[in-house]
Structure formats: C-alpha cells, structure tokens
Amino acid sequence: MPLFGKSQKSPAEVVKALKEAVSALERGDKKAEKAQEDVSKNLVLMKNMLYGTSDAEPQTDIMVAQLAQELYNSNLLLLLIQNLNRIDFEGKKDVAQVFNNILRRQIGTRSPTVEYICTKPDILFTLMRGYEQQEIALNCGTMLRECARYEALAKIMLYSDDFFNFFRYVEVSTFDIASDAFSTFKELLTRHKMLCAEFLELNYDKVFSHYQRLLNSENYVTRRQSLKLLGELLLDRHNFTVMTRYISNPDNLKLMMNMLKEKSRNIQFEAFHVFKVFVANPNKPKPILEILLRNQDKLVEFLTRFHTDRSEDEQFNDEKAYLIKQIKELKPLPDH
Amino acid sequence: MGSERAEEHIVLAYSDEEVLDDEEGGSRIFDDLEPASWINDEDTDVPIFHRVDSDQIIYEAKKKRCKMIGKYVMGDLLGEGSYGKVKEVLDSETLCRRAVKILKKRKLRRIPNGEQNVQREITLLKKLRHRNVIGLLDVLVNDEKEKMYLVMEFCVGGLQDMLESTPQKRFPLWQAHGYFCQLMDGLQYLHSQRIIHKDIKPGNLLLTLSGILKISDLGVAEALDFFAEDDTCFTGQGSPAFQPPEIANGHEKFLGFKVDIWSSGVTLYNITTGLYPFEGDNIFRLFENIAKGEYTIPDEIENPLRDLLHGMLQKDAVKRFTLQQIRQHPWFWRKPPQTLEQVPVPPLRGDELHNMTVLPYLMDYHYVEDPTSVQPQYYTEHERNAWAEGQNPERYGFEWQEPVNNIRSKEGSPKKYPDEMGYGSPDTHQTEESGESTSDSSKRKSKRKTTSCISVKKFPPCKQS
Numbered sequence: 001m002p003l004f005g006k007s008q009k010s011p012a013e014v015v016k017a018l019k020e021a022v023s024a025l026e027r028g029d030k031k032a033e034k035a036q037e038d039v040s041k042n043l044v045l046m047k048n049m050l051y052g053t054s055d056a057e058p059q060t061d062i063m064v065a066q067l068a069q070e071l072y073n074s075n076l077l078l079l080l081i082q083n084l085n086r087i088d089f090e091g092k093k094d095v096a097q098v099f100n101n102i103l104r105r106q107i108g109t110r111s112p113t114v115e116y117i118c119t120k121p122d123i124l125f126t127l128m129r130g131y132e133q134q135e136i137a138l139n140c141g142t143m144l145r146e147c148a149r150y151e152a153l154a155k156i157m158l159y160s161d162d163f164f165n166f167f168r169y170v171e172v173s174t175f176d177i178a179s180d181a182f183s184t185f186k187e188l189l190t191r192h193k194m195l196c197a198e199f200l201e202l203n204y205d206k207v208f209s210h211y212q213r214l215l216n217s218e219n220y221v222t223r224r225q226s227l228k229l230l231g232e233l234l235l236d237r238h239n240f241t242v243m244t245r246y247i248s249n250p251d252n253l254k255l256m257m258n259m260l261k262e263k264s265r266n267i268q269f270e271a272f273h274v275f276k277v278f279v280a281n282p283n284k285p286k287p288i289l290e291i292l293l294r295n296q297d298k299l300v301e302f303l304t305r306f307h308t309d310r311s312e313d314e315q316f317n318d319e320k321a322y323l324i325k326q327i328k329e330l331k332p333l334p335d336h
Numbered sequence: 337m338g339s340e341r342a343e344e345h346i347v348l349a350y351s352d353e354e355v356l357d358d359e360e361g362g363s364r365i366f367d368d369l370e371p372a373s374w375i376n377d378e379d380t381d382v383p384i385f386h387r388v389d390s391d392q393i394i395y396e397a398k399k400k401r402c403k404m405i406g407k408y409v410m411g412d413l414l415g416e417g418s419y420g421k422v423k424e425v426l427d428s429e430t431l432c433r434r435a436v437k438i439l440k441k442r443k444l445r446r447i448p449n450g451e452q453n454v455q456r457e458i459t460l461l462k463k464l465r466h467r468n469v470i471g472l473l474d475v476l477v478n479d480e481k482e483k484m485y486l487v488m489e490f491c492v493g494g495l496q497d498m499l500e501s502t503p504q505k506r507f508p509l510w511q512a513h514g515y516f517c518q519l520m521d522g523l524q525y526l527h528s529q530r531i532i533h534k535d536i537k538p539g540n541l542l543l544t545l546s547g548i549l550k551i552s553d554l555g556v557a558e559a560l561d562f563f564a565e566d567d568t569c570f571t572g573q574g575s576p577a578f579q580p581p582e583i584a585n586g587h588e589k590f591l592g593f594k595v596d597i598w599s600s601g602v603t604l605y606n607i608t609t610g611l612y613p614f615e616g617d618n619i620f621r622l623f624e625n626i627a628k629g630e631y632t633i634p635d636e637i638e639n640p641l642r643d644l645l646h647g648m649l650q651k652d653a654v655k656r657f658t659l660q661q662i663r664q665h666p667w668f669w670r671k672p673p674q675t676l677e678q679v680p681v682p683p684l685r686g687d688e689l690h691n692m693t694v695l696p697y698l699m700d701y702h703y704v705e706d707p708t709s710v711q712p713q714y715y716t717e718h719e720r721n722a723w724a725e726g727q728n729p730e731r732y733g734f735e736w737q738e739p740v741n742n743i744r745s746k747e748g749s750p751k752k753y754p755d756e757m758g759y760g761s762p763d764t765h766q767t768e769e770s771g772e773s774t775s776d777s778s779k780r781k782s783k784r785k786t787t788s789c790i791s792v793k794k795f796p797p798c799k800q801s
Contacts, residue, residue: 106670193528
C-alpha cells in the first residue's frame with residue numbers, strides 16, 4: 001500500500017462498496033447521508049478506471065474486463081438505474097458515463113455488455129420509464145440512445161409495451177424532457193432500417209393509431225415534430241410497404257389536407273411533403289381518388305397559391321407544379 | 337377542403353414550364369458588379385478609364401483583393417477536375433469554411449453528358465442531408481461568364497489522394513474500417529432516399545477536417561421512381577474498375593442497390609490491400625475479367641474481412657450481400673486495434689494542418705502594411721497584363737499593395753488575374769516551400785509578412801525541371 005495518496009481499490013472492491021452504498025441509499029435509513037457520499041466516491045473511482053483522469057491513464061484492459069465482469073455478476077447496473085433518482089447530481093452523470101462506456105466495450109466481434117443487457121431487459125425498461133421522473137429523465141435519455149445504437153437492444157425496446165409510453169413522453173410539459181424523449185423515439189424508429197420497417201409493418205395499426213394522436217396534439221411542437229418524422233418515415237424506401245398502406249387510408253389523406261391549412265406555415269410545409277405522396281400514387285384507391293376529385297378545383301386553387309414566396313426552392317416548386325398538374329388531370333374511375 | 341382566402345384573387349395555375357421559368361428568373365446571380373462593357377476586354381490593350389459612380393468605387397475598393405463571389409470570400413485552389421476548379425471559400429455571413437466547385441459551361445459541353453450530369457447532381461444533392469453525404473449549400477450562376485458555382489461542405493482531401501501518398505497504397509485496417517463504416521452509413525441513407533450512386537470509389541470519398549467521410553460526386557447517380565417496386569436500373573456510367581459483372585456483361589437491366597454494394601466491395605478491397613480485384617490492359621480485358629468474376633484476395637487478409645469481401649464481390653447480384661448483411665457482419669462490428677499509424681490527408685501546398693487559405697487574403701485586405709507606399713491609383717489593363725506575364729516576383733509583391741480606392745481590381749477577366757495565374761501550378765509553391773525548412777509551415781506562415789505570404793501564391797507558373 002502506498003504511504004501517500006489513496007490506495008488503489010480493485011474493481012471487485014469498488015463494485016462491492018458501491019453496491020452496498022446504493023442499497024443503503026435505497027433503504028433510506030439514518031445512514032443515508034454517509035451512503036450518498038460513498039456512492040459518489042465509488043462512482044468517481046469507477047469512472048476514473050474507465051476514462052482515466054488528467055494524471056492517470058484509464059486502467060488496463062484486464063482491470064476493465066474485471067470491472068465489467070463484476071458489474072454483470074452483481075447486477076449493479078440495474079440497481080444503479082433503479083436508484084438513479086436517489087443519487088446526487090454529479091453521481092447521476094457518472095452513472096450514465098460508466099454505463100455508456102461499459103456498453104461500448106468490445107471483445108473481438110462481441111459486445112459483452114449488449115449480450116448481458118439482452119438477458120436483463122429490465123435495465124432497458126427501467127431506463128425507458130426514467131422519462132417519468134423529471135430529475136433523471138435526461139440521464140436515462142443519454143443511456144437509452146446509446147443502447148439504441150445496438151440493433152439487439154433497439155429491438156427489445158421497440159417490441160416492448162413500454163415503447164408505447166413514448167407517445168406520452170414526447171408530449172410532457174417539460175420541454176427539454178419532451179424533446180429528449182422525442183429524439184430517443186426517433187432514434188428507435190429510424191436507426192436500424194430493416195428492424196424499424198418490420199416493426200412498423202407488424203404493428204401498423206397500433207403504432208399509427210397512437211401516431212394519429214401526436215399529429216392531433218394540442219402542443220404545436222409535438223404536432224410539428226411528429227409530422228416531420230412521419231414524412232421521413234414514409235419517404236424512406238425501407239418503409240415502402242408501410243407507406244403504401246398509409247396512403248391508402250382516406251382518413252390519413254383528410255388529416256393531411258387539414259394540416260395543409262394549419263395556421264403554422266411550417267406545419268403546412270411538412271404536410272405538403274406527406275400530401276404529395278397521396279397524389280403521386282399511381283394506384284390510388286377509390287376512396288382516395290374520390291376525396292381528391294371532390295376537392296379537385298379547390299385543391300388546384302389552393303396549391304397554386306400555396307407558399308408562393310418559396311421561389312428559391314426549386315424542388316418544392318417542381319413538386320407543387322407536378323401535383324397541380326396531377327390533380328387537374330384526375331379522372332373519375334369508370335363505373336363498374 | 338376550402339381556403340378562406342379563396343375570394344381574394346385566384347391565380348391561374350401555372351403549367352409546368354411556367355413555374356420552371358419563374359424559378360429560373362429567381363435563380364440568384366451573384367458576382368462582381370461589372371458593367372457589361374468590361375466583359376470581353378481580355379484581349380484589348382485599350383487603357384481602361386471608366387466613369388464609375390462614387391458608390392461603386394467604394395464597393396470595389398472594399399473587396400479589392402479578396403475576390404468575392406456572392407457572400408463568399410475566395411481562397412486558394414483545392415483541386416482541379418475535368419469540370420473545372422475547386423477552390424476554398426469562406427462564407428462571410430456564417431464564417432464557415434466551404435469549397436466551391438466552379439463549373440464552366442464551355443468545358444462542360446465538351447464532356448459527354450456533362451451538363452446533364454451536373455444538373456442531375458444538383459437536383460439530387462439539394463434534397464439530401466446526411467453526415468456522410470457531401471452537402472450542397474448554395475448554387476450561384478453567372479450567366480454572363482457562363483460559370484456556375486456549387487458551394488459545398490469543405491473537405492480537406494479524398495481517400496484516393498491519401499492512398500497515393502503512401503508507399504503501399506493502402507490504409508491500416510482500423511483506418512479502413514472507420515471509413516468503410518461511414519461509407520455504409522452514407523450509402524444506406526442514399527438507398528433509403530432511392531438513390532443509386534453508381535460511382536463509389538476512393539476518389540469519390542472525401543474527408544472533412546475532423547475525418548468525417550463524405551460521399552461525393554453524384555454525377556452519374558440515378559434516382560428510382562418513388563413508387564418503383566424494386567431497384568431495377570438500365571444504365572451504368574461509373575468507373576470501369578469498380579463496375580459489377582452484370583454491367584461488365586452488358587446486361588440490359590440489373591439491380592441498382594447491388595451495383596453500389598459491389599463497387600463498395602472493390603473500394604474496401606482496394607483500401608485494405610492497395611490492389612484491385614480485377615485488372616486489365618484495356619477496358620475490354622478488364623470487363624472480361626470482371627465478367628468472369630474470378631479474383632483472389634491476398635493471404636494477409638484474414639477472416640472475417642475475407643468473408644465480407646467475398647460476400648460483397650459475389651458475381652451473382654442476388655447472392656451478393658445486402659447492406660443489412662454487411663451491417664451485421666462481424667468485420668463491420670469489430671473495430672480493429674489501432675496498431676499501425678494513421679495515413680494522414682496529404683498536405684495542401686506544404687501545409688499539413690490545412691489552414692484556411694482565405695485568411696491571408698483577409699489579412700492582406702485588413703492589415704496591408706503600407707497602402708500609400710507604391711502604385712499609381714489607377715492602372716491599365718496593359719500594365720496588369722504585363723505584370724501577369726512578368727518574371728519578376730517582386731512585381732507581384734507590388735501588385736498586392738494596390739491603393740485602397742483602386743477600382744480596377746474587380747474587372748472581369750479572370751484569366752489575367754495574377755492570383756489566378758498562381759493557382760494553376762501548385763508545384764511552384766512546393767518548390768518554393770521545399771527550399772526552406774519544412775518543419776512548421778503553419779507557424780512560419782503566420783510569422784511571415786502578409787504581403788510576402790500572398791506573393792508566394794502569385795508566382796507565375798513555372799515547371800519544375
């Protein structure tokens with residue numbers, strides 16, 4: 001043991017000490033204050049092992065491997081996340097940093113932490129529910145997005161019931177939390193193209209009935225963001241099947257036509273990019289065609305005067321001209 | 337649905353063409369404000385004294401050396417392609433470093449499908465936005481000069497130049513892996529936007545200062561129809577060595593996305609081995625070899641990379657890996673250890689740090705040593721030409737100490753600009769640089785008087801022996 005300075009704790013000791021401290025914190029007995037201190041102290045130790053400090057390099061691979069192994073065996077990650085709200089401000093950030101570092105760890109082509117979390121999906125569900133607690137929401141958000149980078153973890157999250165809570169989280173009144181939740185939500189729906197496309201296809205009805213509520217939200221930001229994301233999803237070729245299904249439903253067309261007339265120009269503009277797909281569809285189902293035909297003249301007139309000041313945006317003008325032409329040329333289906 | 341504003345006035349619907357014309361009229365034309373009479377005066381030696389409004393004198397004087405195109409301050413040449421020059425610029429509003437591709441219509445016409453390809457690239461790039469796809473930020477047109485300026489994200493170099501700067505023409509595996517992952521990210525985005533690049537190769541993969549890879553040159557790319565059932569394509573125009581067997585065989589139609597997978601496979605092969613999987617003395621031999629689909633991977637390439645290459649270079653497009661398969665491949669997931677040293681982006685004219693080349697122009701403009709020391713207030717085109725052709729570098733030094741209110745610096749004969757003369761020959765600068773100690777070019781640059789610094793770039797072209 002060195003005479004001066006702190007002795008070097010082994011990974012096992014740090015994990016053990018941290019686990020005891022967090023448990024004490026959880027019990028909330030009279031030693032809570034001391035526990036809080038111990039939690040912070042050990043979290044810093046653990047963080048320094050992984051990231052190093054200004055004077056010390058990160059620990060060797062063997063030490064990090066030991067630390068990871070201890071973390072898996074002790075289930076400390078879950079415990080930390082479950083008690084995240086009890087940990088002090090800096091400690092919360094340290095948890096997120098430790099978690100994200102351990103998550104990225106690779107041995108050859110394997111990601112052991114990802115494999116570990118797959119066997120302990122509660123970690124993910126607890127993180128997702130973190131959005132319900134204001135004081136930990138953003139810390140959970142950073143960890144969730146790190147998890148979402150891994151297809152296996154993204155899949156667990158997408159296919160969990162908790163996923164549908166996101167439709168609520170993105171609308172909470174605290175703006176930064178709502179935005180953070182939205183970026184995680186978007187990440188889950190767009191990151192792994194094939195996985196997302198399959199998820200949307202399999203859960204089409206449930207997802208889009210929830211999505212409809214976002215598009216009708218009282219909250220302007222929610223409406224605008226969700227409409228923009230809808231556009232991105234539908235225009236992505238990976239979601240071809242979902243897109244064809246979406247543009248066959250007359251209710252969706254009605255919604256977009258109403259959004260074209262919203263007060264906000266931004267929403268009008270985003271709605272245009274979804275609306276155009278309905279019109280451009282070479283195989284319009286009868287109900288869609290009927291709505292368009294019923295409003296043929298009005299639509300032509302409306303579009304002609306739609307965002308005329310966007311003269312710089314060539315693509316928009318081309319598309320607008322194309323839509324006007326298409327709508328003008330619409331013919332009713334011959335009666336059978 | 338109805339519009340509340342319907343009664344106000346009803347504008348007749350435009351036909352396609354009308355809207356397009358309207359657009360054209362609105363296209364921004366930025367360049368120097370030049371009276372028309374100055375345009376074709378390149379070869380006249382008439383002394384030039386023009387009557388100019390006082391407000392215009394101020395305008396001209398303000399930008400005397402820093403040539404501006406629209407809001408962009410011009411810097412040095414970054415590279416030259418068949419279409420024209422690429423120069424560094426500074427966006428004077430946002431202070432962002434940018435690159436501008438200067439296209440001359442005259443040159444474009446000489447290239448088969450030249451104008452068409454440029455137009456296609458502009459249309460495609462305008463609607464794309466991704467970290468790994470080159471961003472087109474602005475398009476300026478000068479109809480009189482028949483020039484077009486494409487303002488793009490600033491990149492310091494391409495993978496091809498980097499490869500060529502190394503003895504073995506390849507990257508360490510970990511570096512290649514980093515680029516490949518970014519290439520796949522960008523490609524996935526392009527494919528999600530229904531775009532088939534068709535010309536993936538190291539020469540079209542650029543790097544920003546922070547090492548972010550940008551897929552560029554969408555000149556031969558194809559956008560699939562929005563409602564197309566699959567990715568069938570009919571034409572291929574890419575670089576021969578990177579073409580898949582189905583194109584080498586001259587198939588009438590083929591799967592587009594798989595073309596990009598193949599050429600990405602050739603690219604990966606190339607940047608990891610320094611070789612090409614298929615070669616040939618001429619294009620026919622080359623296509624013959626590609627069509628056979630037989631190739632060998634050097635022994636030093638081990639699994640899982642070997643397996644990935646085989647998957648991407650499958651002769652049968654249907655069996656060839658999909659992007660999804662590549663992304664799930666062990667080699668994709670594994671970050672190879674950083675054992676060998678990174679291959680850097682080759683220095684630009686001796687500057688390894690790739691300092692902003694616009695800066696000296698701005699320095700010269702703002703901190704010019706002694707504006708009153710030399711030079712007549714006005715001078716003639718004839719004199720200018722004489723300087724441009726002169727052999728005495730000192731004269732160029734003078735040239736850069738023009739009086740503040742000189743109005744002639746903006747006139748329109750780019751060829752005669754001494755600064756532009758200098759651009760054409762990066763070699764010159766290297767020769768000059770190499771004479772000195774090359775230890776710390778950036779420091780030296782900043783210590784040097786701004787005027788002489790500029791004059792380095794003004795040397796007339798001269799070939800190394």
